[in-house]
Amino acid sequence: MNNNKIAVVTGASSGIGEASARALAAAGYTLYLGARRLDRLTTVAKTISGHAFALDVTDIASVQAFAAALPRQVHVLVNNAGGALGLAPVAEFDEDQWLAMYQSNVLGLARMTRALHGKLLASGDGHVINIGSIAGFETYAGGAGYTAAKHAVRAISETLRLEWLGKPLRVTEIDPGLVETDFSLVRFAGDAERAAKVYADTRPLLAEDIADAVVWATTRPAHVNVDQIVIRPTDQARADKVFRRSGAS
Numbered sequence: 539m540n541n542n543k544i545a546v547v548t549g550a551s552s553g554i555g556e557a558s559a560r561a562l563a564a565a566g567y568t569l570y571l572g573a574r575r576l577d578r579l580t581t582v583a584k585t586i587s588g589h590a591f592a593l594d595v596t597d598i599a600s601v602q603a604f605a606a607a608l609p610r611q612v613h614v615l616v617n618n619a620g621g622a623l624g625l626a627p628v629a630e631f632d633e634d635q636w637l638a639m640y641q642s643n644v645l646g647l648a649r650m651t652r653a654l655h656g657k658l659l660a661s662g663d664g665h666v667i668n669i670g671s672i673a674g675f676e677t678y679a680g681g682a683g684y685t686a687a688k689h690a691v692r693a694i695s696e697t698l699r700l701e702w703l704g705k706p707l708r709v710t711e712i713d714p715g716l717v718e719t720d721f722s723l724v725r726f727a728g729d730a731e732r733a734a735k736v737y738a739d740t741r742p743l744l745a746e747d748i749a750d751a752v753v754w755a756t757t758r759p760a761h762v763n764v765d766q767i768v769i770r771p772t773d774q775a776r777a778d779k780v781f782r783r784s785g786a787s
């Protein structure tokens with residue numbers, strides 16, 4: 539059931555991006571996927587008859603080459619690539635980690651939006667979905683590099699709605715709470731034991747829970763803009779307030 543619409547997902551080699559790509563394909567979109575790990579990306583693309591291209595959103599030339607490989611019209615851009623690095627307090631923050639988080643979560647999202655603006659407009663009903671986070675409006679100790687970056691994503695989403703007023707372009711921000719993906723593995727530089735503790739004795743969201751929201755927002759009628767969707771697991775009341783059956787904090 540092809541709907542003749544094109545969707546682009548950044549960071550589709552794992553987690554929320556991969557699940558969103560699969561769900562959009564099931565909803566009839568033709569998918570163009572981008573990420574740095576081309577082997578994983580190609581495997582995902584094959585299973586949904588989509589297209590995979592290497593993409594590093596921190597690299598302007600890579601973004602331009604990726605955009606050049608896309609069709610003339612793009613209906614949906616899911617700005618998903620990003621994540622967190624480390625958990626150091628502000629007084630000891632790591633320059634490289636903070637720069638990398640701003641590069642992917644903030645500048646990468648802006649670069650992709652700039653590069654695809656014309657193609658989104660050409661579709662007659664373009665839609666940008668920014669994957670933000672509850673970290674975009676909440677904070678937690680050790681999280682300032684990431685929360686500041688996601689606060690910036692929120693500012694960009696709101697600004698886009700102002701700048702695109704009167705154009706056939708929609709902007710939705712989806713803000714997940716705790717989702718079990720490779721997010722914590724990446725944050726803790728491959729330390730699987732430390733990453734597992736983030737999801738221990740609680741019931742986090744699955745990437746598919748967020749993908750559901752991506753598809754729902756994109757399939758509303760063209761005159762309906764879903765501004766923001768906040769989704770947390772029932773076991774989470776705030777970024778740093780998670781219910782654990784073991785009683786641990």
Ligand code: NAP
Pocket residue numbers: 548549550551552553554555572573574575576593594595596618619620621622642643646669670671672713714715716717718719720721724745
């Ligand atoms: P994940 O499984 O680690 O996925 C991150 C994806 O981003 C990967 O596909 C990765 O692909 C891609 N990526 C990272 N840097 C990139 C770059 N420079 N260029 C292109 N792609 C890049 O984690 P996830 O949880 O699905 O994260 C997806 C998004 O959800 C992120 O923006 C994250 O901040 C947000 N989020 C996650 C949670 C959570 O609890 N998991 C909660 C709220 C928001 P490559 O490594 O192959 O490039």
